Amino acid sequence: MTIQQNIQQIRAKFPGLQKQHDGRPAIFFDGPAGTQVPQQVIDAFSDYFTRCNANHGGDFLTSRENDQWIDRAHRAFAQFVGADDPGEIIFGQNMTSLTFAFSRALATTWNAGDEIVVTRLDHDANVTPWVLAAEDAGVTVRYVEFEQENYTLDLDSLRAAVNEKTRLVAIGAASNATGGVNPVKQITEIAHAVGALVYVDAVHYGPHGLIDVVDWDCDFLACSAYKFFGPHLGILWGRRELLESLTAYKVRPAEDDLPGKWMTGTQSFESIAAGLACVDYICQLSHPDVEVTPENRRQLLQQSYEMILEYEQHMTAHMLDRFAQIDGIKVYGITDTENLAHRFSTFSITHSHIPTTQLSKILCDAGVFVWRGHYYALQFTETLGLEPEGMIRIGLVHYNSIAEIDSMMDVLHSALAST
Numbered sequence: 259m260t261i262q263q264n265i266q267q268i269r270a271k272f273p274g275l276q277k278q279h280d281g282r283p284a285i286f287f288d289g290p291a292g293t294q295v296p297q298q299v300i301d302a303f304s305d306y307f308t309r310c311n312a313n314h315g316g317d318f319l320t321s322r323e324n325d326q327w328i329d330r331a332h333r334a335f336a337q338f339v340g341a342d343d344p345g346e347i348i349f350g351q352n353m354t355s356l357t358f359a360f361s362r363a364l365a366t367t368w369n370a371g372d373e374i375v376v377t378r379l380d381h382d383a384n385v386t387p388w389v390l391a392a393e394d395a396g397v398t399v400r401y402v403e404f405e406q407e408n409y410t411l412d413l414d415s416l417r418a419a420v421n422e423k424t425r426l427v428a429i430g431a432a433s434n435a436t437g438g439v440n441p442v443k444q445i446t447e448i449a450h451a452v453g454a455l456v457y458v459d460a461v462h463y464g465p466h467g468l469i470d471v472v473d474w475d476c477d478f479l480a481c482s483a484y485k486f487f488g489p490h491l492g493i494l495w496g497r498r499e500l501l502e503s504l505t506a507y508k509v510r511p512a513e514d515d516l517p518g519k520w521m522t523g524t525q526s527f528e529s530i531a532a533g534l535a536c537v538d539y540i541c542q543l544s545h546p547d548v549e550v551t552p553e554n555r556r557q558l559l560q561q562s563y564e565m566i567l568e569y570e571q572h573m574t575a576h577m578l579d580r581f582a583q584i585d586g587i588k589v590y591g592i593t594d595t596e597n598l599a600h601r602f603s604t605f606s607i608t609h610s611h612i613p614t615t616q617l618s619k620i621l622c623d624a625g626v627f628v629w630r631g632h633y634y635a636l637q638f639t640e641t642l643g644l645e646p647e648g649m650i651r652i653g654l655v656h657y658n659s660i661a662e663i664d665s666m667m668d669v670l671h672s673a674l675a676s677t
């Protein structure tokens with residue numbers, strides 16, 4: 259059964275989606291800032307506290323059970339990113355904190371005269387940690403531009419920025435501003451050709467597409483479970499040999515082995531447990547009655563993401579068609595419905611004569627939960643001269659529907675008719 263055929267049953271799994279706004283169902287188009295969670299994630303969170311709330315590494319039963327649960331989560335997230343070594347999965351508070359900590363460690367390997375590359379399309383969490391680390395290490399930062407037609411990453415600019423001195427290329431797998439999907443594999447080829455490492459921000463990719471660190475051939479990748487139907491939890495994957503050889507900033511008693519070496523302090527074990535449940539929720543989208551095991555998990559993920567992509571592309575095409583019928587709307591991203599393979603269902607818009615702040619208020623007051631501003635893709639809005647108003651972001655995930663898009667369009671049409 260497709261997601262479209264099954265949408266009511268899928269939505270029923272998310273208690274948060276039952277929220278009413280002024281007597282009508284709220285429309286959750288704020289997914290890129292954090293998705294709602296299914297009941298099984300909420301259950302895992304509370305089960306953790308009921309069954310084995312204990313710190314890591316004790317000899318007693320609850321601590322051992324805690325550790326077993328966390329080990330299972332390491333395995334599940336390794337499979338989630340397409341790796342098979344659970345030791346390569348580092349948990350932390352969120353992607354930003356993990357990237358800050360990791361950038362410090364990586365920067366100790368840089369020398370004056372080295373260069374790093376970041377982009378003007380990325381979320382600031384994949385820009386500023388590297389820029390600050392580069393400042394401390396006396397390393398030059400080069401910026402990759404985006405092209406002005408579809409607002410996708412300009413690969414010529416990337417090629418021009420990468421050279422023999424480049425030590426790191428930090429890129430996003432997908433933009434949280436435009437929904438554009440980057441050719442990560444092609445980018446890693448360009449970076450590796452000069453011996454640079456590649457750090458991928460897959461935070462915006464996670465809810466929409468299957469991450470594959472092996473196919474992409476990247477060196478590090480970070481994502482965040484609260485963007486893909488899970489709890490607030492950051493995940494960092496890195497190649498074992500690199501994670502082993504780099505020096506982590508850590509306290510003396512902390513473990514020297516992977517993954518403990520990189521997991522600073524006491525973790526949010528309840529979030530890690532709930533994170534495992536969110537991976538399994540995604541698996542069961544395609545096979546609701548199948549028990550998820552380490553043996554079938556990756557294959558189920560693959561099939562579920564195929565379903566998600568198909569459904570989201572259907573909504574994207576509808577959204578773009580409807581936007582094309584409204585005078586004055588500008589979409590910052592791919593608008594050609596023949597080119598949907600290169601974008602996800604995230605739309606940033608402005609209107610020619612309704613200020614963004616006003617448009618946001620109209621939509622939010624009508625129960626359409628959209629985001630306004632730069633959503634931390636600050637280089638992007640600054641380059642386009644869109645500060646301080648920014649844009650409106652409408653983010654669709656697989657629990658949204660065509661009916662919700664149409665309701666939003668009704669709100670937009672009546673707002674435009676009365677201005």
Ligand SMILES: Cc1ncc(COP(=O)(O)O)c(C=O)c1O
Pocket residue numbers: 290291351352353354355381383384430432433434459461462481482492634
């Ligand atoms: C593309 C992207 N990268 C990074 C982040 C930062 O993630 P976190 O909130 O886990 O630090 C976000 C959050 O919005 C994001 O959308």
